Amino acid sequence: MGRKLKNSELDRLDVTAFKQARKTPIILVLDNIRSLNNIGSVFRTADAFLVKKIYLCGITATPPHKDIRKTALGATESVAWEYRKDTLELIEELKQTHVHTLAVEQAEGATMLNYFEITTDEELALVFGNEVKGVSQDVVSACDGVLEIPQFGTKHSLNIAVSVGVVVWEIWNKMERSGK
Numbered sequence: 001m002g003r004k005l006k007n008s009e010l011d012r013l014d015v016t017a018f019k020q021a022r023k024t025p026i027i028l029v030l031d032n033i034r035s036l037n038n039i040g041s042v043f044r045t046a047d048a049f050l051v052k053k054i055y056l057c058g059i060t061a062t063p064p065h066k067d068i069r070k071t072a073l074g075a076t077e078s079v080a081w082e083y084r085k086d087t088l089e090l091i092e093e094l095k096q097t098h099v100h101t102l103a104v105e106q107a108e109g110a111t112m113l114n115y116f117e118i119t120t121d122e123e124l125a126l127v128f129g130n131e132v133k134g135v136s137q138d139v140v141s142a143c144d145g146v147l148e149i150p151q152f153g154t155k156h157s158l159n160i161a162v163s164v165g166v167v168v169w170e171i172w173n174k175m176e177r178s179g180k
Contacts (some may be wrong), residue, residue, distance in 0.1 A: 025123040032058035040071030041161035045076035057087040110148035
């Protein structure tokens with residue numbers, strides 16, 4: 001068994017180097033997320049995979065907030081973010097700037113995440129929804145497509161922070177393999 005590494009041995013970027021680093025062409029859109037801890041966790045995942053930007057929409061809280069900070073562990077300082085009141089308006093704007101928009105939801109015609117193939121050089125905006133209601137139907141309808149995380153147990157959904165981790169890892173992995 002290997003020895004656990006100390007934080008000082010992990011060779012991580014500092015905030016300045018992070019801001020200057022080439023970003024993964026992934027944008028995260030949080031559609032009315034209630035839990036401040038979930039928001040903080042999304043920031044940490046975004047930091048881990050050099051996500052380009054997070055949009056916090058609707059009732060989604062914004063930094064600085066102690067409960068976001070508690071789980072973000074400083075990632076609110078490294079990851080670019082912006083607040084938008086209306087998720088639907090944001091989706092339309094992103095599409096006009098050639099960003100490929102994908103709702104992460106259980107919906108008719110959804111592509112299972114494990115079968116999703118990256119077929120565009122466009123940036124990807126991944127939309128994650130409210131802990132109870134998910135991504136709003138008007139936003140799902142406005143997106144270019146829908147991704148669904150395969151699940152095999154008795155529950156109908158995953159926690160939003162877990163969903164972001166699963167999807168971002170899978171998309172990042174596919175981008176790395178395809179050279180995008």
